[in-house]
Amino acid sequence: xxxxxxxxxxxxxxxxxxxxxxxxxxxxxxxxxxxxxxxxxxxxxxxxxxxxxxxxxxxxxxxxxxxxxxxxxxxxxxxxxxxxxxxxxxxxxxxxxxxxxxxxxxxxxxxxxxxxxxxxxxxxxxxxxxxxxxxxxxxxxxxxxxxxxxxxxxxxxxxxxxxxxxxxxxxxxxx
Amino acid sequence: xxxxxxxxxxxxxxxxxxxxxxxxxxxxxxxxxxxxxxxxxxxxxxxxxxxxxxxxxxxxxxxxxxxxxxxxxxxxxxxxxxxxxxxxxxxxxxxxxxxxxxxxxxxxx
Numbered sequence: 001x002x003x004x005x006x007x008x009x010x011x012x013x014x015x016x017x018x019x020x021x022x023x024x025x026x027x028x029x030x031x032x033x034x035x036x037x038x039x040x041x042x043x044x045x046x047x048x049x050x051x052x053x054x055x056x057x058x059x060x061x062x063x064x065x066x067x068x069x070x071x072x073x074x075x076x077x078x079x080x081x082x083x084x085x086x087x088x089x090x091x092x093x094x095x096x097x098x099x100x101x102x103x104x105x106x107x108x109x110x111x112x113x114x115x116x117x118x119x120x121x122x123x124x125x126x127x128x129x130x131x132x133x134x135x136x137x138x139x140x141x142x143x144x145x146x147x148x149x150x151x152x153x154x155x156x157x158x159x160x161x162x163x164x165x166x167x168x169x170x171x172x173x174x175x
Numbered sequence: 176x177x178x179x180x181x182x183x184x185x186x187x188x189x190x191x192x193x194x195x196x197x198x199x200x201x202x203x204x205x206x207x208x209x210x211x212x213x214x215x216x217x218x219x220x221x222x223x224x225x226x227x228x229x230x231x232x233x234x235x236x237x238x239x240x241x242x243x244x245x246x247x248x249x250x251x252x253x254x255x256x257x258x259x260x261x262x263x264x265x266x267x268x269x270x271x272x273x274x275x276x277x278x279x280x281x282x283x284x
Contacts, residue, residue, distance in 0.1 A: 013212050063208035084211070086231035088256070106261035108234055140216060141237050144196075146261065148235060165231045165256070169206050 009069035021062040061169035106146035124154035193263030207232035225249035234260040
């Protein structure tokens, strides 16, 4: 049986797209929504949509990609991943903090962020996407004695209170 | 070539304590969104950036070391995160191109 048939794929990044991650929040009910924009300038808008009044909370230069298997050609669509956050959570009461506390030196927990950090629609990053990201980021690093653990953001008790660093292009204008 | 050897031969100043290891490639970028999709494992990353996000991006691609050029120095919380994630941090007074040329002269690509 091949590695692919056993679920062991040789992932590489494909369908690379550069753009902006735009985060909006509803002024009235507090839910959030994110979208990826490939326009040359990130939009800054305020508009009403049904019961929501959306305002732009911020935008960051970002990149999106999918994963494809070098051996069998299988592609995992990561359109539902809006960002990765290196967790610095030390709250043992939070599942992410608990996972982080079990890791050895040099190992890290990353939280894969979905479109809506409040999870008002009840959806998050797919389990297939999380599994592929774990495989991809852990390829060939056993020799370094470290491990990367990627979890969906629904694992976190409260992203608003979570301590971590989101991988985003902030600070580019501070030179 | 090992981190310590590169540091010695190019006149780098260490910012944190690090574990020595082999460096296999070089990547130059100031955009973390570029780093996470293109930088390789055990690489040396050359950048102007000093933001914490740089450390997160470097750790997810398992980079070996980061060289911050033009004498810039990150804040203490950035240094602490780099140390915690096992990434060697250095600074150089040179600009990106001049430092990259030094690596080429050492036979790195």
